[in-house]
Amino acid sequence: MEATKNLIWLVLFLPLVGSLIQALLGGRIVKQLGPQKGKWLMGLLAVAPIAISFVIGAFITLQLTNAEPADRHTVVTLFNWIDFTSIRIPFETVIDPLSMTMVLIITGIGALIHLYATGYMAEEKEYTRFFTYLNLFVAAMLILVLGNNLAMLFVGWEGVGVCSYLLIGFWYKDIANAKAANKAFIVNRIGDLGLTLGIFLLVTLMLTSKAGHVGSDNRWLSYDVLLSLDPSLTGAAQALGNNPGVAFAIAMLFFVGACGKSAQFPLYIWLPDAMAGPTPVSALIHAATMVTSGVFLLNRMNLLFQMSPAASAIVAIVGAFTAVFAALIAFGQMDIKKVLAYSTVSQLGLMFVGCGSGYFWAGMFHVTTHAFFKALLFLGSGAVIHAMAHNQDMRNYGGLFKYIKITSICMIIGWLTISGVWPMSGWFSKGAIIDGAIAQPYSVYGEANLGQLAGYIGLVGAFLTAIYMTRMTYLTFFNKEERWRLIEPHHQAHETHEHAHHEAHDHGPDEHGFFLTEAPPEEHAHHHELDREHTPREVPISMWVPLVVLAACSLFAGIIMNRATEIPGVSEHQHVSAFQNWLYPQGLSQWTRLPEVPHEAPFGLSGHWFMVAISVAAVAGGLLGGILWYRQIHKNRLPVNEGWDTGGWNPWRRRAMNQFGYDSAMVSSAVEGGDQLATALWKKIDVGVIDRTVNGLGRFAGGIGKVFAFFQGGYVRGYALMMLAGVALLLGYIAFKMKEREAPPMEHVEISRRVASL
């Protein structure tokens, strides 16, 4: 470990270097080598840094697993970043199971998404700009997870926000995309504000409690000091324990930050709009990186949440509500990417349930498996969209299975995984969360076991997930009728969200992507919109290889990561999930007041029969019910309830389509309300009070000036007279004063006589 720990800098800086190469040399190289070769090379240069980072990360992780559980923690310092007398913040990374898990997710899935994007974006004019942002995104995310202090976490946090803004608004010529990018950025800023205030409050608490100055080399914002329970280091635990109110406030502020990035209920509204970006971006943002950072933050700062059970209960309840709310909205969506976006929000809610119930490892477990199957689903949907001439409306799909077999099989695996079918990974990770939440005695508020309640609500969310994912799958792949054949010529069905995409296309001879083996379809030049003669084609190999890899991960990751392992150093008969053992080998409770979490593994291992029964009931009920319902209805024509005329829909589905009015209410209250507030402030306060005060002062001075201007007549002789009068008055006054005072005795002598006498 010691010898190889510096390799971590390669992991961190390779994507950054890749981004710089794309930004500084990309355009020139493409121009020099011609679009085809140039794009091939730049695609290679985009994928390579991430892939190498992944290999190095895997190597380091392997070494970490070989180390003793207690030694699985290494801090690598590069230089002193901030150095004051009271605080020192080095530029340092931490190598521990949590950070390396995230690194593997980010670089592994990131590399697959990059590979996919070389095919997906092959016709894009601004190819290198895209990969500049994409590499930078990965680099920012790596700083976020690898940084060993809150300052570095914050740098990564903001970097990720900026990159998501740039990527969502990649096709910025379409005003809708620019608006979506703005929305994502602004809503994220609200979360960032919470995180910022949380860090400030934590720093203030540490400074006022005089903690962190003993034996910690002033590095008290670094995790290994801040979160340590070692009494010689005096981390935050004692200060937090002494101030439960402040601990609650800090935990809630961090939770607001996590809500922003991980799209939880009050702040989720940016994520569905983020679909405006290219599909690989949706996959990268929704699966591997940005949205997981909130769950990562909860895991990293789990000390905070364990110090405040009330905050944990709020996390669990908000997560559970989000899980169900987003799942309901997903029923009303016709855009295939929107369905997946809301399912992401819903799954993130489940992760928060896990973290809020004290099962932080289960939250991270679901992050990992969700990264696999959600990347799979997004890339699969991208393949579908690619095959369907960039039309995203499921009403135009149907019966695609026989055209795009590989994509379809991968998507079906993704569907079964997210629904939670045994033995796919979704079953284990969702099970771990729900099982843990229901079993735990931790996030209890008064008499109410809120964590348990959240667990049951999460189960309802899982049930709904199985149904709406079945709906998506059936609308897209299984149906006799190929609905795009019904499109009238010049039908209004071309309301695609990717108009700008077409404008940005190169129509030159550069239609070969990286690894694009087939000849580019001839119809590309004239066939940009879906019409009735369209024939869906399987995507190029660079696009389906990532799908197959992710499908394999979705299938097997759960069963591998959840296999029973013994707790090191504890009795031989106690078994826990391998992932829990890897992430928190010592258990959380050894250094917190969290009540001993029952170390029993969830269903897959030794689950209680009741838990297994209700989980199976939820998953099987959802899947079978969904299959029966959508198979029956969708055998032939699109039913009224799914049709083009939303007026014929069930009113509840119409409401779901509009997010139950939440989004528009937020927009009208925040945007228009803010506009009205600003107008009122402008007219009443700025113009009415401030301007009038300032202008009044000016007029007052002007009035006084007018009085004196009377004396400034411009006539020299007038001035002379005034001077005379003034001098006369002054002299008169002095003479008057002199007369009052006894003059000092003077010798009146005729001087010339005196002089003569000398």
Place this chain on the structure above:
Amino acid sequence: METGVPLGGYLAVGLMMFIVGVIGVVIRRNPIVIFMCIELMLNAVNLTLLAFAKYGPVNQGADPTQTAMAGQMMVIFVMAVAAAEVAVGLGIIMAIYRLRHNIDVDEMSVLRG
């Protein structure tokens, strides 16, 4: 045993010269005459300075020679300053004349407030 002009005589002449100068400055509109009147006032002051240098009171313990010298030095300074002032002033008057072909001071009122 008073001989010569007494102190009061000098002061009376100085006062009259000063008043003539003041009245001239206030009532005349020709800047050259105004200058002459200013000179008149300066010289009135010079006269009083010299008179006091000759007859004036001396502070207790001060050297009377130095007092006399101080008065006369003051006069030299005043004359030097007056000469410089006239040089500058006449220059300004010439410049104004070139610009406007008129040197009536009442016409020069662009700087009024």
